[in-house]
Amino acid sequence: MATDTESAAPGAGTNFGVPNEKMGMWAFLGSECLFFGAFISVYVLYLGGTGDGPGPAIFDIPFTSVSTFVLLMSSLAMVMALAAIQDGDMRRFRTWTLGTALMGLTFLSGQVYEYTVFVEEGMGLTTSAFSTAFFVLTSFHGVHVSIGVLMLGALWFMSFTGRIDTSQRSQTAVENIGLYWHFVDIIWILIFTVVYLIPVDLLT
Amino acid sequence: MTAVADTPSKGLLSRPGASSGWTSWLTTVDHKKIGIMYFAAALIFFLVGGLEALLMRAQLSTANASVLSADAYNQLFTMHGLTMIFFAIMPMSAAFFNYLLPLMIGARDVAFPRLNALSLWVFIAAGIFLYSSWLFGGAPDTTWVNYAPVQEVGPDPAGLTLGGDHDQRMLFYSLGLQIAGIASLASAINLIVTVLNMRAPGLTFMRMPVFVWMSLVVQFLILFAMPVIGVALWQLMFDVGFDGNFFRVDAGGQPILWQHLFWLFGHPEVYILILPAFGIVSEILPTFARKPLFGYAAIVFSGIAIGFMGWGVWAHHMFTSGLGPVANAAFGLSTMFIAVPTGIKIFNWVGTMWGGRMRFSPPMLFAIGLVAMFTIGGLSGVTHAVVPSDAQQHDTYYVVAHFHYVLFGGAIFGLFAGVYYWFPKAFGKFLNDRLGKTHFWLQLIGFNLAFGPQHVLGLNGMPRRYYTYPSGMGWDMWNMVSTIGAFIIALSVLIFVVNLVKSVRSGEQADADPWDARTIEWLSASPPPPHNYDEVPVVTSRDEAWHRKYAGGGGEVPRPVPAGASADHAEHGEEHHGEHIHMPDPSYWPLILAAGLPLAAWGVVTGLWALSGIGLGIVLLSAFGWAMEPESEPEPHAESEHA
Numbered sequence: 051m052a053t054d055t056e057s058a059a060p061g062a063g064t065n066f067g068v069p070n071e072k073m074g075m076w077a078f079l080g081s082e083c084l085f086f087g088a089f090i091s092v093y094v095l096y097l098g099g100t101g102d103g104p105g106p107a108i109f110d111i112p113f114t115s116v117s118t119f120v121l122l123m124s125s126l127a128m129v130m131a132l133a134a135i136q137d138g139d140m141r142r143f144r145t146w147t148l149g150t151a152l153m154g155l156t157f158l159s160g161q162v163y164e165y166t167v168f169v170e171e172g173m174g175l176t177t178s179a180f181s182t183a184f185f186v187l188t189s190f191h192g193v194h195v196s197i198g199v200l201m202l203g204a205l206w207f208m209s210f211t212g213r214i215d216t217s218q219r220s221q222t223a224v225e226n227i228g229l230y231w232h233f234v235d236i237i238w239i240l241i242f243t244v245v246y247l248i249p250v251d252l253l254t
Numbered sequence: 255m256t257a258v259a260d261t262p263s264k265g266l267l268s269r270p271g272a273s274s275g276w277t278s279w280l281t282t283v284d285h286k287k288i289g290i291m292y293f294a295a296a297l298i299f300f301l302v303g304g305l306e307a308l309l310m311r312a313q314l315s316t317a318n319a320s321v322l323s324a325d326a327y328n329q330l331f332t333m334h335g336l337t338m339i340f341f342a343i344m345p346m347s348a349a350f351f352n353y354l355l356p357l358m359i360g361a362r363d364v365a366f367p368r369l370n371a372l373s374l375w376v377f378i379a380a381g382i383f384l385y386s387s388w389l390f391g392g393a394p395d396t397t398w399v400n401y402a403p404v405q406e407v408g409p410d411p412a413g414l415t416l417g418g419d420h421d422q423r424m425l426f427y428s429l430g431l432q433i434a435g436i437a438s439l440a441s442a443i444n445l446i447v448t449v450l451n452m453r454a455p456g457l458t459f460m461r462m463p464v465f466v467w468m469s470l471v472v473q474f475l476i477l478f479a480m481p482v483i484g485v486a487l488w489q490l491m492f493d494v495g496f497d498g499n500f501f502r503v504d505a506g507g508q509p510i511l512w513q514h515l516f517w518l519f520g521h522p523e524v525y526i527l528i529l530p531a532f533g534i535v536s537e538i539l540p541t542f543a544r545k546p547l548f549g550y551a552a553i554v555f556s557g558i559a560i561g562f563m564g565w566g567v568w569a570h571h572m573f574t575s576g577l578g579p580v581a582n583a584a585f586g587l588s589t590m591f592i593a594v595p596t597g598i599k600i601f602n603w604v605g606t607m608w609g610g611r612m613r614f615s616p617p618m619l620f621a622i623g624l625v626a627m628f629t630i631g632g633l634s635g636v637t638h639a640v641v642p643s644d645a646q647q648h649d650t651y652y653v654v655a656h657f658h659y660v661l662f663g664g665a666i667f668g669l670f671a672g673v674y675y676w677f678p679k680a681f682g683k684f685l686n687d688r689l690g691k692t693h694f695w696l697q698l699i700g701f702n703l704a705f706g707p708q709h710v711l712g713l714n715g716m717p718r719r720y721y722t723y724p725s726g727m728g729w730d731m732w733n734m735v736s737t738i739g740a741f742i743i744a745l746s747v748l749i750f751v752v753n754l755v756k757s758v759r760s761g762e763q764a765d766a767d768p769w770d771a772r773t774i775e776w777l778s779a780s781p782p783p784p785h786n787y788d789e790v791p792v793v794t795s796r797d798e799a800w801h802r803k804y805a806g807g808g809g810e811v812p813r814p815v816p817a818g819a820s821a822d823h824a825e826h827g828e829e830h831h832g833e834h835i836h837m838p839d840p841s842y843w844p845l846i847l848a849a850g851l852p853l854a855a856w857g858v859v860t861g862l863w864a865l866s867g868i869g870l871g872i873v874l875l876s877a878f879g880w881a882m883e884p885e886s887e888p889e890p891h892a893e894s895e896h897a
């Protein structure tokens with residue numbers, strides 16, 4: 051069956067003309083909105099719950115802006131990777147996929163570095179309700195980025211074994227992982243805005 | 255059918271080949287086998303949860319009884335609630351979704367067959383993990399709603415009577431439900447895509463059977479409710495496992511947050527539990543009243559309305575938590591409003607039966623049982639919407655009576671109705687009619703004896719969740735009646751199990767359409783072939799099967815369609831009869847991946863981080879193996895195989 055439908059348009063034969071995989075990814079991302087929505091709400095709720103520990107003044111906006119920029123650029127690289135596989139250029143696809151994953155890793159190392167600085171300055175997971183909310187929110191985002199990096203790595207690897215090629219099925223897979231990656235990126239923009247940029251007195 | 259390609263795949267494991275025998279069940283991706291396994295596992299959990307209830311009722315049968323210690327009672331009633339909600343009713347509904355949705359929409363299987371298998375195994379893994387808590391010194395013991403700060407300090411903060419490490423019990427609660435949530439979420443995504451994208455030609459939304467509609471609404475509720483409870487469960491895990499501060503007042507946390515998150519999930523969950531049963535009776539009543547469903551559109555749209563309004567009533571569980579009069583009034587009103595769409599359904603069911611030529615077979619008896627019992631539970635629910643009244647009833651047995659009338663009198667009666675109705679489809683044999691009727695009447699009597707008196711007990715001030723009570727409160731007689739009722743229920747369920755076992759082996763033969771039914775799953779054989787339909791039916795009306803029988807055929811000639819319900823093979827005609835339809839192949843990965851999750855969770859509970867690492871490693875590796883494995887192996891050339 052797979053070979054027969056290879057030439058058909060993506061989503062052919064479905065009621066909505068959208069591939070099942072893509073519709074599934076959209077449903078999943080809808081669910082994720084609630085997940086991050088709840089964690090972001092809890093963070094805002096706990097802005098004042100700093101106890102004896104440091105508050106939002108601890109954040110280093112310039113540093114995190116740089117890592118945010120890297121993550122943003124990784125979305126661009128993801129777009130380039132998808133364009134490459136759609137053009138049938140596997141070499142270019144591999145390069146951009148790897149680039150996307152590396153930028154994701156850069157963002158993650160920024161996060162790890164940031165965490166160590168905060169801990170040194172006296173704000174750990176257990177310091178206050180505020181610190182717990184901050185670390186859990188941002189690290190769950192970090193987990194999402196890590197899963198994205200793993201998926202990109204798998205795509206890159208599978209492009210050598212032939213599991214990922216220029217077929218319609220492979221393109222849909224890449225497009226789906228791209229959707230996930232962009233989503234995680236957008237969530238970070240939201241977190242960055244709420245946690246780092248907006249002054250606390252506007253939120254409380 | 256599940257012929258494996260001559261050339262081995264490039265996957266990490268070779269493809270499982272068996273299509274019969276017990277290994278075929280472990281690796282199957284067939285939605286019908288998965289549905290049957292969902293039912294079997296859910297039934298086992300239902301029996302265990304029932305046993306827990308019997309122990310509690312034995313303890314409560316008389317004042318100052320000493321059947322159970324306080325600690326044992328706390329664990330049992332917590333586990334009873336968790337088991338019945340997450341491991342009995344939800345998966346039993348999932349059994350119906352899995353078995354019926356593809357058949358009812360004319361699809362070959364669900365959209366993601368391997369993901370479907372994963373949902374099953376993850377749900378079973380979650381149940382095993384939660385129950386393993388008894389091997390580690392105790393099960394969760396602070397109620398299924400598990401409010402903060404009791405969840406952090408335990409029911410006995412001074413450590414006077416209870417043993418056990420309470421934090422560990424809470425980790426079992428948190429991680430066990432978290433894993434079960436993964437199963438529900440994966441299944442919800444799968445079924446949403448299946449129903450939206452894989453309907454047979456001509457099956458428009460307003461021709462879909464009501465069961466399909468209600469299932470679709472439930473999947474959306476699960477999709478958006480599971481992440482909310484997921485967040486609360488993670489917070490609990492960080493608090494008890496890693497000294498986090500989400501619910502700790504002294505560090506700036508707010509315990510009330512748990513209640514908001516829990517009930518923001520919890521009220522939609524109520525509809526997750528009941529809507530499948532509503533869908534089931536909406537199929538059964540028209541068939542056995544031999545009339546079309548009265549007010550199809552009203553039932554569908556009221557179901558959708560419930561799906562939306564269910565998000566705006568959660569604080570009716572919190573009227574006594576000090577939200578203030580404005581919030582209480584608002585949520586009281588919204589709760590009264592949400593009774594309207596449910597009332598619409600009740601009236602439509604009564605309208606369906608009105609003037610019908612009724613056949614009182616077991617499915618119909620249970621369906622009518624739902625309509626009657628759920629109405630009682632719904633009415634007592636409306637009394638909770640009245641804030642001052644609720645303040646009196648809060649945390650009493652009146653509430654216990656209410657939710658058993660909606661969950662047992664509603665969900666369980668409806669699910670059992672579905673079992674009697676679709677058992678002939680799944681096994682080609684009837685459940686025994688006499689045993690079925692005995693089951694129904696005993697269950698109806700036992701149920702009302704067990705939970706009817708609890709209204710009185712609650713209004714007389716008996717608090718729920720207490721392991722014992724003094725005599726002389728006026729509670730003794732009704733408690734004894736309630737316990738007797740519980741044991742009558744147990745007897746009726748025993749008859750049900752006997753009936754299931756006997757009928758699977760030697761039930762009376764049933765043909766494809768034994769009830770003279772209305773929906774297209776009855777056009778397929780009983781039991782259906784692995785590919786469901788040799789030719790996918792073209793749907794031209796609501797109640798398609800009925801119209802083909804009684805209104806002069808179904809219009810267009812059915813055309814053959816290959817696996818996955820895509821229409822692009824239709825032209826090949828002759829080639830695609832039964833044995834040539836290429837179905838997705840079985841896979842080891844769902845089972846292996848599911849096994850990694852409880853390992854990781856046991857690692858967190860015991861602090862053996864290496865174990866967590868191994869569990870996560872298994873998850874990642876099997877996810878990779880899964881990605882490397884095509885959904886189905888390239889088809890061996892038909893000419894050489896079937897020459």
Ligand SMILES: [Cu+2]
Nearest residue numbers: 521524568571
């Ligand atoms: Cu509610």
